[in-house]
């Protein structure tokens with residue numbers, strides 16, 4: 001049986017990226033996915049927008065929904081101070097297995113808690129299992145039809161506080177119409193669209209940044 005795309009991405013990282021150098025891991029994955037085979041990482045163009053928002057927010061506790069190979073996990077963790085925590089949720093065990101190794105290769109494992117399983121099951125347990133009070137920043141990058149239910153679940157579980165920020169990938173491609181309608185129409189959010197492109201392509205996509213107003 002042949003290798004999977006995530007396994008080939010991991011092989012490229014272990015062959016070409018400098019161990020312990022997070023930026024080198026990020027650059028290696030971007031190079032591989034732009035010139036060898038496309039993969040659904042947030043990528044370099046949207047990644048720069050993600051970086052700017054992480055830098056602005058300086059989150060102490062952050063949640064990522066959808067780890068995949070750990071590209072954005074490493075990108076975010078490399079920007080966090082030592083005492084900050086990034087919790088990242090991945091449903092697919094094969095993706096999680098690759099992500100753990102990419103995160104370790106980058107040397108950011110001390111800032112990252114990778115959790116395997118469905119977001120709908122784990123979000124209600126965040127407080128009791130991980131001692132989370134609320135999230136300063138949430139990066140939504142998992143199944144598009146989970147963006148809205150998971151956002152409502154975080155509200156109900158008291159995981160968002162006044163000023164918490166949601167940053168959603170793929171709001172144009174593949175698209176998350178119900179989620180966009182909700183955050184743009186709700187008086188409880190102040191929303192802004194950052195226009196960009198689908199990773200490694202010229203197709204339009206973008207990130208939606210929504211501040212929870214409480």
Ligand SMILES: Oc1cc(-c2ccc(F)cc2)cc2cncnc12
Nearest residue numbers: 040041042066141142143170173174
């Ligand atoms: O960034 C992404 C892109 C795509 C995707 C796939 C196929 C296609 F044709 C266009 C876009 C799917 C994703 C699923 N989860 C998280 N992020 C994703």
Ligand SMILES: [Mg+2]
Nearest residue numbers: 042141169170
């Ligand atoms: Mg995405």
